[in-house]
Amino acid sequence: MNDALVTVLIAMLGGAIRVSTPFMFVALGETLTEKSGRINLGLEGNLVLGAMVAYAASYLTGSPWLGVLAAGVSGLFLGALHGYICKLPKVNDIAVGIAIMSLGTGLAFFFGKPFIQPTAPRLDAIRLGDWTGNPALAQALQVNPLFFVGIALAIFMWWALRNTKWGLIVRMTGDSAASARAMGVSVDLVRFLATASGGFLAGIGGAFLSLYYPGSWNQGLSSGQGLMAVALVIFARWDPIKCIFAALLFGAAGAIGPSLQSIGISQGYYFFNAAPYILTLFIMIASARSKGAAREVPGELSMTK
Amino acid sequence: MTVQTADTIVPVKAGPDLRLLRLAEAFAIPIGALIASALAFAVFLLVIGKNPLDFYSLVWTGGFGSSFSIQNSLQRAAPLILTGLAFAIPARIGLTMIGGEGALVLGGFAAAAFAIPLVTNGVPPAVTLLLMALIAMLAGGIWIGIAGWLRHYRGVNETISSLLLSYIAIAIMNFFVEGALRDPASANKPSTMPIGDAYRIGAIPGTDVHWGFAAGIVLAIVLWVLMNRTTFGFAARMTGGNARAAKAQGLPVGWLMVVCSMIAGACAGLAGFFEVAAIHGQANASLVAGYGFTGILVSFLARHNPLAVVPVAILFGAIAASGGVVQRRMDMPDATVLVLQGIMFVVLLVSETLYGRIKLFQPPALGDRT
Numbered sequence: 038m039n040d041a042l043v044t045v046l047i048a049m050l051g052g053a054i055r056v057s058t059p060f061m062f063v064a065l066g067e068t069l070t071e072k073s074g075r076i077n078l079g080l081e082g083n084l085v086l087g088a089m090v091a092y093a094a095s096y097l098t099g100s101p102w103l104g105v106l107a108a109g110v111s112g113l114f115l116g117a118l119h120g121y122i123c124k125l126p127k128v129n130d131i132a133v134g135i136a137i138m139s140l141g142t143g144l145a146f147f148f149g150k151p152f153i154q155p156t157a158p159r160l161d162a163i164r165l166g167d168w169t170g171n172p173a174l175a176q177a178l179q180v181n182p183l184f185f186v187g188i189a190l191a192i193f194m195w196w197a198l199r200n201t202k203w204g205l206i207v208r209m210t211g212d213s214a215a216s217a218r219a220m221g222v223s224v225d226l227v228r229f230l231a232t233a234s235g236g237f238l239a240g241i242g243g244a245f246l247s248l249y250y251p252g253s254w255n256q257g258l259s260s261g262q263g264l265m266a267v268a269l270v271i272f273a274r275w276d277p278i279k280c281i282f283a284a285l286l287f288g289a290a291g292a293i294g295p296s297l298q299s300i301g302i303s304q305g306y307y308f309f310n311a312a313p314y315i316l317t318l319f320i321m322i323a324s325a326r327s328k329g330a331a332r333e334v335p336g337e338l339s340m341t342k
Numbered sequence: 343m344t345v346q347t348a349d350t351i352v353p354v355k356a357g358p359d360l361r362l363l364r365l366a367e368a369f370a371i372p373i374g375a376l377i378a379s380a381l382a383f384a385v386f387l388l389v390i391g392k393n394p395l396d397f398y399s400l401v402w403t404g405g406f407g408s409s410f411s412i413q414n415s416l417q418r419a420a421p422l423i424l425t426g427l428a429f430a431i432p433a434r435i436g437l438t439m440i441g442g443e444g445a446l447v448l449g450g451f452a453a454a455a456f457a458i459p460l461v462t463n464g465v466p467p468a469v470t471l472l473l474m475a476l477i478a479m480l481a482g483g484i485w486i487g488i489a490g491w492l493r494h495y496r497g498v499n500e501t502i503s504s505l506l507l508s509y510i511a512i513a514i515m516n517f518f519v520e521g522a523l524r525d526p527a528s529a530n531k532p533s534t535m536p537i538g539d540a541y542r543i544g545a546i547p548g549t550d551v552h553w554g555f556a557a558g559i560v561l562a563i564v565l566w567v568l569m570n571r572t573t574f575g576f577a578a579r580m581t582g583g584n585a586r587a588a589k590a591q592g593l594p595v596g597w598l599m600v601v602c603s604m605i606a607g608a609c610a611g612l613a614g615f616f617e618v619a620a621i622h623g624q625a626n627a628s629l630v631a632g633y634g635f636t637g638i639l640v641s642f643l644a645r646h647n648p649l650a651v652v653p654v655a656i657l658f659g660a661i662a663a664s665g666g667v668v669q670r671r672m673d674m675p676d677a678t679v680l681v682l683q684g685i686m687f688v689v690l691l692v693s694e695t696l697y698g699r700i701k702l703f704q705p706p707a708l709g710d711r712t
Contacts (some may be wrong), residue, residue, distance in 0.1 A: 121426070125692065126692055127697060128691055129438075131438050131501055135440060136684065136691050141684070142680065143680030143682075144684065145681055147677040150677065264506070267502060281361075311510050314510050319501065321498045321499070322492060322498055
């Protein structure tokens with residue numbers, strides 16, 4: 038029994054590290070967008086399109102890292118589209134997010150059809166656990182470089198938002214468009230750039246899905262991860278560092294089902310598949326109207342009002 | 343509640359004129375957006391080396407070309423009317439509920455599961471179908487009602503929560519369909535026990551279109567009356583315009599939001615019932631067909647007007663009905679429709695910026711009226 042528990046915990050640790058990376062990238066992208074005062078609900082579309090583009094580019098060029106770059110560019114395109122449309126008057130950013138979600142998934146499924154069968158070169162993992170001598174732990178500690186890129190990025194964003202002029206401009210635009218305008222900042226431009234860069238990051242999250250874990254391209258690859266990551270940003274209180282921990286938590290929740298299956302408990306597999314969604318919902322219920330969230334929320338966001 | 347009558351304010355003279363202009367604007371801009379997105383999609387087709395004229399003529403013949411294809415289009419429009427209403431009603435009160443897909447799946451599953459003991463005990467089909475429809479509406483209503491309740495009482499964003507609830511609903515169905523309620527005969531595609539041909543809901547006499555289409559039209563009319571001609575609808579639309587002002591007027595904003603959400607869920611749940619009772623005869627993964635998501639687009643194009651939802655849903659039903667022909671004849675993937683819908687959606691939202699900005703539709707300024 039104890040062995041089984043250890044197996045499950047190790048599998049969950051490995052799962053958390055693997056599953057969390059796309060959450061992390063999407064959440065960081067969304068944090069940047071929301072810090073500038075706009076919501077992009079469409080990052081699910083960026084994630085799916087990024088996954089397809091990464092897989093296709095990796096297959097066609099033979100270089101998975103070129104695939105990652107291509108995925109980022111595809112996300113940049115969708116993010117820029119969102120950013121551009123939202124700056125028109127009378128356009129609702131939440132509705133545009135839904136539209137971008139459907140456009141991104143549609144394009145991905147349309148162009149991704151020929152790439153479902155072939156095998157593309159995947160990203161290599163860094164083997165961090167070989168010294169432990171425990172095969173299960175070694176397996177769990179195979180970490181993809183993108184995981185570390187995500188952490189480094191989160192630390193950089195945390196620092197840059199606090200300590201640089203650009204960070205101040207983004208935060209000011211998000212807290213009060215009027216004062217940003219008074220300072221001579223172009224609110225539309227800042228938000229456009231923040232949404233486009235956020236889209237870029239979400240695209241990279243998609244590349245992780247198709248090029249590392251689960252590691253293939255098909256139409257059921259992402260089922261709401263992009264959306265959960267948006268919810269995660271509220272939970273992480275728009276703080277890049279907290280996004281890492283929130284992403285790990287979500288990753289662990291997502292890994293419950295497969296981990297239990299690894300020790301032969303397949304009863305309720307479909308129920309555990311729902312665990313991340315249920316967790317997200319409960320976290321939203323707990324954090325939506327808390328005092329902490331009310332203090333940290335960028336003042337211009339329409340979502341939490 | 344106390345609403346102050348504004349009898350001191352003299353209404354602007356150009357009353358009917360203004361109304362007509364607004365109506366013309368409300369028709370012209372979405373139709374313009376539809377044409378613009380058709381052109382944008384034509385450019386997309388040209389870029390990938392397909393002939394747009396072939397595409398549109400195939401959509402026309404596949405959707406409206408023969409009496410068979412017209413009936414096919416109407417049949418596919420039925421769930422879209424209901425899921426369109428499921429987005430439109432909360433939209434009027436200011437909620438962006440995108441969980442129609444989940445309410446449809448849960449409603450269909452609840453109906454199929456509830457039918458099993460009734461069918462085995464030989465309850466008459468009419469009673470069984472009625473109970474199935476009620477349970478489907480109840481399941482869907484509660485599901486979206488939860489999102490509405492969370493929005494008002496806990497401040498949880500309803501767009502995200504309703505989509506999360508959709509994923510949970512699909513997981514609930516999979517859990518039972520793969521487990522306790524699985525029909526052993528369904529080997530490749532796990533399903534609930536079939537309700538049997540005797541318990542299927544039939545077609546509208548003289549057609550092959552199932553009753554869901556008629557139910558959709560009736561509901562659209564009922565909901566239009568509810569939203570436009572009753573105190574409830576007035577209060578709901580006022581809340582949608584400015585929730586804080588509505589609250590200050592003493593309107594029960596939270597109750598209105600929950601009721602509108604429950605109506606929406608009941609519509610989507612009813613769509614699930616018809617999918618089970620008229621098309622599939624059992625609940626399985628085929629219920630997750632994207633009707634809930636297409637319904638969002640239908641509602642936006644109809645400007646969240648329940649009556650306008652019907653023709654728009656027929657249009658999208660026709661596009662869906664022609665999907666097979668387009669796939670075979672033009673050798674295009676089934677996701678073609680998704681791309682078309684995505685482009686339409688984006689163009690449509692861009693067009694919202696035009697309201698009040700096209701000179702043709704504006705009343706003459708006060709200075710001009712001499």
